[in-house]
Amino acid sequence: MRFINTKLLEKDMKLGKSLFDQKGRLLLPEGTCLKDNYIRKIQRLGYNGIYIDDVLSQGITVNDVVDVETRIEAVQVIKGTYSRLERGMYHHLQAAEAQLRTAVDNIVSEILMNNEIMINMVDLKMYDDYTFFHSTNVAVIAVVIGTALGFSRQDLYELCMAGMLHDLGKICIPDAILNKPDRLTDDEMALIQTHPEQGYDVVKKKMNLPTRTYVAILQHHERIDGEGYPEGRTGERITLFARILSIADVYDALTSDRPYRRGWSPSEAVEYILGNCGSAFDRDLVEVFYRKISPYPAGTIVSLNDGRRGIVIRNHEGCGLRPTLKIISRDGKPVDAYLLDLRGDDTSTVVIAKEGVEPN
Numbered sequence: 001m002r003f004i005n006t007k008l009l010e011k012d013m014k015l016g017k018s019l020f021d022q023k024g025r026l027l028l029p030e031g032t033c034l035k036d037n038y039i040r041k042i043q044r045l046g047y048n049g050i051y052i053d054d055v056l057s058q059g060i061t062v063n064d065v066v067d068v069e070t071r072i073e074a075v076q077v078i079k080g081t082y083s084r085l086e087r088g089m090y091h092h093l094q095a096a097e098a099q100l101r102t103a104v105d106n107i108v109s110e111i112l113m114n115n116e117i118m119i120n121m122v123d124l125k126m127y128d129d130y131t132f133f134h135s136t137n138v139a140v141i142a143v144v145i146g147t148a149l150g151f152s153r154q155d156l157y158e159l160c161m162a163g164m165l166h167d168l169g170k171i172c173i174p175d176a177i178l179n180k181p182d183r184l185t186d187d188e189m190a191l192i193q194t195h196p197e198q199g200y201d202v203v204k205k206k207m208n209l210p211t212r213t214y215v216a217i218l219q220h221h222e223r224i225d226g227e228g229y230p231e232g233r234t235g236e237r238i239t240l241f242a243r244i245l246s247i248a249d250v251y252d253a254l255t256s257d258r259p260y261r262r263g264w265s266p267s268e269a270v271e272y273i274l275g276n277c278g279s280a281f282d283r284d285l286v287e288v289f290y291r292k293i294s295p296y297p298a299g300t301i302v303s304l305n306d307g308r309r310g311i312v313i314r315n316h317e318g319c320g321l322r323p324t325l326k327i328i329s330r331d332g333k334p335v336d337a338y339l340l341d342l343r344g345d346d347t348s349t350v351v352i353a354k355e356g357v358e359p360n
């Protein structure tokens with residue numbers, strides 16, 4: 001199975017994973033042969049890409065960090081919570097909180113059951129309904145980091161809840177500013193920077209959630225060097241939860257398409273996080289994040305600096321930039337016996353030059 005950009009879909013390609021809409025309804029089951037009208041519909045629905053099965057990707061499995069149904073359920077719940085708060089329907093919040101607890105519990109349970117798994121962000125980016133998918137993605141990445149740190153179930157629950165609600169304060173900012181394609185004015189930037197405090201106030205006053213959760217919401221834009229906001233806290237004066245959220249938040253935001261820029265590739269975003277460790281991000285936490293991330297998820301086609309092309313078949317914990325590849329011949333066919341483990345001594349001068357390339 002491999003992930004392919006929706007723009008590159010062709011008739012008769014075989015669907016590698018079932019497709020759902022934003023409400024979690026099954027659109028097309030795994031194994032469906034794509035027809036022209038299916039492709040148009042997939043493109044209209046705002047999928048960035050989908051999984052297909054073909055000769056090239058035979059035998060490559062892609063494991064979800066969290067099931068697609070669980071994620072879509074979480075997205076729906078966050079959407080419902082935002083909308084109730086936006087309309088001032090505080091009397092309906094208890095029901096929303098109960099749904100949030102269930103969604104958070106489900107995410108934590110699945111990650112605990114899959115704790116060997118690495119973060120595969122391609123897999124977490126199937127739609128363009130940004131705010132709600134972003135919140136779920138941040139929660140998932142944060143919980144994976146928390147699991148690697150040996151957090152208890154209660155810690156993971158509180159951290160996951162903070163991830164789900166970290167940008168809640170954006171309900172107080174006009175969409176025209178949030179989605180502005182041009183450069184923000186100083187006043188607009190100052191307004192956006194109020195969202196951590198706005199979110200903190202709403203959650204603290206209107207919801208019945210743990211203190212660590214709403215403090216993490218308040219601090220998720222702080223930086224280790226004190227250059228963040230709203231309080232300019234430094235180092236360990238920023239809570240551990242907030243330091244984890246800031247890595248998850250920046251990584252997911254950078255790899256997402258936004259009205260004002262194209263999303264970066266996962267490997268570019270990993271480089272950014274590594275480049276800013278010790279200034280924006282906590283060095284030890286970046287190390288844990290780096291151990292758990294797959295910048296080149298299984299099924300990604302890459303070109304190497306020596307001109308060869310390959311498809312990623314396996315990722316290795318702690319060595320995300322050096323996966324194992326199956327080399328592809330010049331005519332775009334896989335060379336079955338030709339595996340290349342980029343961690344080997346004989347591949348020390350070989351690096352991945354480009355990802356998401358075409359097989360031929």
Ligand SMILES: [Fe+2]
Nearest residue numbers: 166167220221
């Ligand atoms: Fe934020």
